[in-house]
Amino acid sequence: MEEEHTIVRFEDVWYHYPRTKAWSLKEITLSIKKGEFIAVIGENGAGKTTFCKCLNGIIPHTERGLLKGRVITSGLDTKTAYTSELALHVGIVLEDPDTQLFTTTVLNEVAFGPENLRQDPKEIRETARWALGVVGLEGFEDRPPTALSGGQKQRVAIASVLSMRPEIIVLDEPTSQLDPLGTEEVFEVVSQLRSRYGMTIIMSSHKMEEIVRFADRILVLHHGEVAAFDTPEQVFRNEELFSEVQVAIPSTVELAGYLQKRNVPVSLFSSVEEGESEIRRCLRGAGERS
Numbered sequence: 001m002e003e004e005h006t007i008v009r010f011e012d013v014w015y016h017y018p019r020t021k022a023w024s025l026k027e028i029t030l031s032i033k034k035g036e037f038i039a040v041i042g043e044n045g046a047g048k049t050t051f052c053k054c055l056n057g058i059i060p061h062t063e064r065g066l067l068k069g070r071v072i073t074s075g076l077d078t079k080t081a082y083t084s085e086l087a088l089h090v091g092i093v094l095e096d097p098d099t100q101l102f103t104t105t106v107l108n109e110v111a112f113g114p115e116n117l118r119q120d121p122k123e124i125r126e127t128a129r130w131a132l133g134v135v136g137l138e139g140f141e142d143r144p145p146t147a148l149s150g151g152q153k154q155r156v157a158i159a160s161v162l163s164m165r166p167e168i169i170v171l172d173e174p175t176s177q178l179d180p181l182g183t184e185e186v187f188e189v190v191s192q193l194r195s196r197y198g199m200t201i202i203m204s205s206h207k208m209e210e211i212v213r214f215a216d217r218i219l220v221l222h223h224g225e226v227a228a229f230d231t232p233e234q235v236f237r238n239e240e241l242f243s244e245v246q247v248a249i250p251s252t253v254e255l256a257g258y259l260q261k262r263n264v265p266v267s268l269f270s271s272v273e274e275g276e277s278e279i280r281r282c283l284r285g286a287g288e289r290s
């Protein structure tokens with residue numbers, strides 16, 4: 001049954017880049033279910049980008065190091081499938097939107113992928129407009145991508161990937177160059193792809209406050225190995241893990257943990273608003289008991 005819903009499977013995956021001997025990924029075995037929002041976290045050099053590159057075949061087809069084990073995405077073995085075939089199932093959005101945008105208008109940008117697949121022009125335009133609508137950029141069709149804000153550019157990059165209608169979207173630190181508003185825009189859009197369109201999202205990020213709000217499960221990488229792979233509640237409960245992997249715990253989560261230790265029956269809250277209503281609920285409970 002579990003097998004039926006699995007969309008990504010790593011089977012004892014090890015990888016090292018060419019001309020190095022150190023493994024950047026070690027012993028990775030895990031499954032991701034269709035429709036999950038997975039956040040990938042870890043300190044600098046933990047292996048997040050390398051993990052992302054394994055999902056659409058950049059590793060081993062473009063980065064030709066040594067890949068041991070198997071990565072299966074949408075039923076395709078990334079070692080044997082063509083990258084063009086993988087691109088139909090897995091779309092990837094990178095850290096810097098400027099490296100991904102290269103045409104003169106937003107519409108051309110989003111239509112570029114399907115045009116390369118030689119789809120019917122009318123269908124391409126419809127899909128491109130749909131994708132722009134999904135990321136909240138209808139009306140931006142004729143604008144040059146260079147004139148957009150960082151958050152808007154990253155949404156165009158997401159729409160370009162969406163226009164290929166993939167089942168899995170991989171985002172490698174897509175908000176690291178964005179201000180808080182741009183970060184919020186990207187997380188909101190990505191979260192809707194999951195909730196409204198059932199897409200599987202795999203996103204590496206250092207933005208803990210957002211991750212804890214949006215992710216279903218968090219994959220913690222440490223020196224290329226899986227240090228934890230669980231719900232935010234379980235992962236952030238493990239203080240020992242966080243002192244080892246040197247990743248900051250969001251302040252809202254820290255506060256929830258602090259209250260829990262003092263026997264205040266709050267559940268993990270991931271935003272200030274959630275925290276406020278949790279604390280109000282506890283205060284009401286305490287009032288009713290006294």
Ligand SMILES: Nc1ncnc2c1ncn2[C@@H]1O[C@H](COP(=O)(O)OP(=O)(O)OP(=O)(O)O)[C@@H](O)[C@H]1O
Pocket residue numbers: 017018020024042043044045046047048049050051
């Ligand atoms: N092209 C490369 N050639 C050789 N080694 C590499 C290459 N790219 C990454 N590495 C090494 O692989 C390991 C994992 O790097 P990776 O970029 O996947 O980490 P990361 O978690 O994404 O880090 P960051 O948060 O800094 O982006 C690091 O030790 C890094 O030095």
